[in-house]
Amino acid sequence: MSAPLLETKGLKKYFDTSLGPLHAVDDVSLAINAGETLGVVGESGCGKSTLGRLILRLLEPTAGEVVFDGQNILSYDRRKMKEMRKQMQIIFQDPFSSLNPRMTVSEIIAEPIKVTSALPTQDAILERVFELMGIVGLAERFVNTYPHELDGGRRQRIGVARALALNPRFIVCDEPVSALDVSIQAQILNLMMDLQEEMGLTYMFITHDLSVVKHISNNIAVMYLGQCVELAKTDELFENPVHPYTQGLLGAIPVPSLSARKHFNIMKGEVTSPINPHPGCRFAQRCPEATPRCAEPGLELKEISPGHFVSCYSHI
Amino acid sequence: MSENLLEIKNLHVTYKTDDDEIFALNGVDLKVRKGETLGLVGETGAGKTTMALSIMRLLPDRVGLVTQGEIFLEDVNLMKVTEADMRLLRGQDVSMIFQDPMTSLNPIHTVGHQIAEVLFLHYPNAATDEIERKVDDMMAMVGIPAERKAEYPHQFSGGMKQRIVIAIALACNPKLLLADEPTTALDVTIQAQVLKMMNELKDSFNASMILITHDLGVVAQICDSVAIMYAGEIIEVGAAVDIFESESHHPYTIGLFGAIPDMTKKTRRLNPIDGLMPDPTSLPPGCRFAERCPRCREVCSSERPGMTPMSATHGIKCHLFKSDEQRRAAQ
Ligand SMILES: Nc1ncnc2c1ncn2[C@@H]1O[C@H](COP(=O)(O)OP(=O)(O)OP(=O)(O)O)[C@@H](O)[C@H]1O
Ligand SMILES: Nc1ncnc2c1ncn2[C@@H]1O[C@H](COP(=O)(O)OP(=O)(O)OP(=O)(O)O)[C@@H](O)[C@H]1O
Ligand code: SF4
Ligand SMILES: [Mg+2]
Ligand SMILES: [Mg+2]
Numbered sequence: 001m002s003a004p005l006l007e008t009k010g011l012k013k014y015f016d017t018s019l020g021p022l023h024a025v026d027d028v029s030l031a032i033n034a035g036e037t038l039g040v041v042g043e044s045g046c047g048k049s050t051l052g053r054l055i056l057r058l059l060e061p062t063a064g065e066v067v068f069d070g071q072n073i074l075s076y077d078r079r080k081m082k083e084m085r086k087q088m089q090i091i092f093q094d095p096f097s098s099l100n101p102r103m104t105v106s107e108i109i110a111e112p113i114k115v116t117s118a119l120p121t122q123d124a125i126l127e128r129v130f131e132l133m134g135i136v137g138l139a140e141r142f143v144n145t146y147p148h149e150l151d152g153g154r155r156q157r158i159g160v161a162r163a164l165a166l167n168p169r170f171i172v173c174d175e176p177v178s179a180l181d182v183s184i185q186a187q188i189l190n191l192m193m194d195l196q197e198e199m200g201l202t203y204m205f206i207t208h209d210l211s212v213v214k215h216i217s218n219n220i221a222v223m224y225l226g227q228c229v230e231l232a233k234t235d236e237l238f239e240n241p242v243h244p245y246t247q248g249l250l251g252a253i254p255v256p257s258l259s260a261r262k263h264f265n266i267m268k269g270e271v272t273s274p275i276n277p278h279p280g281c282r283f284a285q286r287c288p289e290a291t292p293r294c295a296e297p298g299l300e301l302k303e304i305s306p307g308h309f310v311s312c313y314s315h316i
Numbered sequence: 317m318s319e320n321l322l323e324i325k326n327l328h329v330t331y332k333t334d335d336d337e338i339f340a341l342n343g344v345d346l347k348v349r350k351g352e353t354l355g356l357v358g359e360t361g362a363g364k365t366t367m368a369l370s371i372m373r374l375l376p377d378r379v380g381l382v383t384q385g386e387i388f389l390e391d392v393n394l395m396k397v398t399e400a401d402m403r404l405l406r407g408q409d410v411s412m413i414f415q416d417p418m419t420s421l422n423p424i425h426t427v428g429h430q431i432a433e434v435l436f437l438h439y440p441n442a443a444t445d446e447i448e449r450k451v452d453d454m455m456a457m458v459g460i461p462a463e464r465k466a467e468y469p470h471q472f473s474g475g476m477k478q479r480i481v482i483a484i485a486l487a488c489n490p491k492l493l494l495a496d497e498p499t500t501a502l503d504v505t506i507q508a509q510v511l512k513m514m515n516e517l518k519d520s521f522n523a524s525m526i527l528i529t530h531d532l533g534v535v536a537q538i539c540d541s542v543a544i545m546y547a548g549e550i551i552e553v554g555a556a557v558d559i560f561e562s563e564s565h566h567p568y569t570i571g572l573f574g575a576i577p578d579m580t581k582k583t584r585r586l587n588p589i590d591g592l593m594p595d596p597t598s599l600p601p602g603c604r605f606a607e608r609c610p611r612c613r614e615v616c617s618s619e620r621p622g623m624t625p626m627s628a629t630h631g632i633k634c635h636l637f638k639s640d641e642q643r644r645a646a647q
Contacts, residue, residue, distance in 0.1 A: 015471070017467065017471065018466060018467075019463060019464075019466070022471075041503070042503060043475075043503045043505065043506055044473055044474065044475020044476055044478075044479075044501055044502050044503055044506060045460075045472070045473040045475060045476045046503075049473065049474075093474070151360050151361045151592070151593070152360040152361070153360060153592070175501075178500055178501065179500065180360060180530070181357075181358070181359045181360050181530040181572075182530055182532070182572060182575040182576050183359060183571065183572060183575040183588045183589045184359065184360055184588070185530075185575070185588075186575040186577070186586035186587060186588035187588040189577075189586055190585055190586055190588065193585075208475075208501075208502065208503040208504065210504065211576065211577040212577060214577070215577040215586070245505075248505050249503065249504055249505055252504040252505045252507070252508045253504050253533065254504065254507075254508075254531065254533030254534045254536065254537045255533050255536065256532035256533045256535070256536045256560070256573065256576060257536055257560055258536055258556060258557060258560045258561060261536060261537055271459045271460065271461060272461070273461035273463055273464065275463070275464070
């Protein structure tokens, strides 16, 4: 067993709102082994992006720890954190708005290198930019173009090149392919998996596309309203989903064939508000298996078989 | 009276920038019947959004131009409608869910206020508390607790903003709904809920919908017909059964289906279609897919294929397919 490169322990982020604290991420403990990919799936608004940003300290957590390579990075001061950032990067969902429209391709890719003064001369930087463009499969002739002149697939390659600029060990990929069509998506996923193999990268891969997450992840964490409700190896999760939300999620995957055309598999009930959420299971109002016990506090992730964790009163 | 709600005839659109002319749509023909849901699929940059913006007459000023062609909404030629009438049409007959939710949300108003605004336009005589109840219903329908209506867009995640935009577009019961990747940012349980809701609302008013999406799974679930675009043209069109069950397809369509990660198989590598779409500023003379096509023949790079009718509903634009007449004429 390799040791985890990244761990979160009891990580929490509450946002203040006019109606009270919003539990965006609420007590999430996860681990990702070096060289592996953890897929994070869940409803829109369940806290996936917030979790990713907490791990990179782009947001300060309300409580908890982020442990990278054995060190709690939340205790780092600015200078140490700046060093740390070289090892941790993020690729955003939207290749259209996450790139500065006034910067050329080479300026965008070079920015992290300049910010951290990682390379001494202009020439060295430009050489590195060309090297990175080669790695992600961007032709050199695009070096002085602006992002809006490129299609979505090429733009996302810029995002990948930029994330790789400082030779990171860990990358949070926040829906990097959601805005792309299936063919371009396949190109980018192949690229990311090749890079992982060649450079030993570790990924946290956020998405709501289950076919993508199944393809790319070693382990999958399913989130619901700020909490991790199920965690397992990818095959185990797809073959033996236990949490009723995970089951609903897998049951609702639209299959590209008419024979699978069915009545919409709709989960009934209202989505619980993340603002001052009631104690007990947050999925209870939509859950087909809910019992009165589900409203009681004290629900935790429990290991039901080796490596398979579930947080549900019906499965303890 | 035709049963077509929308008919697009030979539509050409170009974008003129400082130094380039981009040929975004190059002769699009399309019909959408009343009550029909048409899925519009195709690679990034194929022209899907451009087509929707042309129908809305919202192409960017001075940059995006319809150079040829006509668009009819029932008997109205949209190319000839005054801007004032078009504004009315946009509120009542046609509404669009934009790809980027922030284009339609106002950052300085609460999300509840923005839904209410549309409802007030539509039900000018309704009492305030009645409107508020409707706002709560709409929020619940898109799966967001109604108590969050007092929040501002920046407090919502991307997918939540998109759901508010969907609620706004549906609030005015349009005859034609143009939905540009409405559920791309949503997880499948909410996606199913939202699509079901869109379908029900559509059915209850016999409205039509053009659903732009990358997700062929979604298309299979709810579309009656499908149009597949490539480099500004519709290269295959048909009823859902034609696209999902017929043997004959455009090579691009085959590539598109092949690129989907298969949930039932374990493979390390996916199969993207090799290469990229041609440069839209200088399109090749023959078939626009020729450069990437595994079945490309000599005629393909010199001659543009026309649309070959395969059946009453199914058409393919590719030299591999010739209708019986064309075959007879060639002999
Ligand atoms: N700056 C903020 N202020 C207040 N609430 C916020 C803020 N940012 C996020 N939230 C709330 O935190 C919760 C989690 O949001 P987050 O963006 O992490 O969701 P997500 O899982 O990434 O969703 P999506 O799939 O739509 O991207 C949501 O309820 C959101 O409204
Ligand atoms: N405002 C604009 N100025 C210049 N070119 C544009 C503009 N908008 C779109 N284009 C170009 O027109 C072509 C068609 O773009 P369009 O946005 O319609 O594609 P799409 O099929 O909607 O793609 P996607 O799946 O990425 O949304 C592309 O080559 C695009 O770069
Ligand atoms: S016309 Fe020729 S190049 Fe174009 S898709 Fe058909 S076979 Fe391929
Ligand atoms: Mg997010
Ligand atoms: Mg588009």
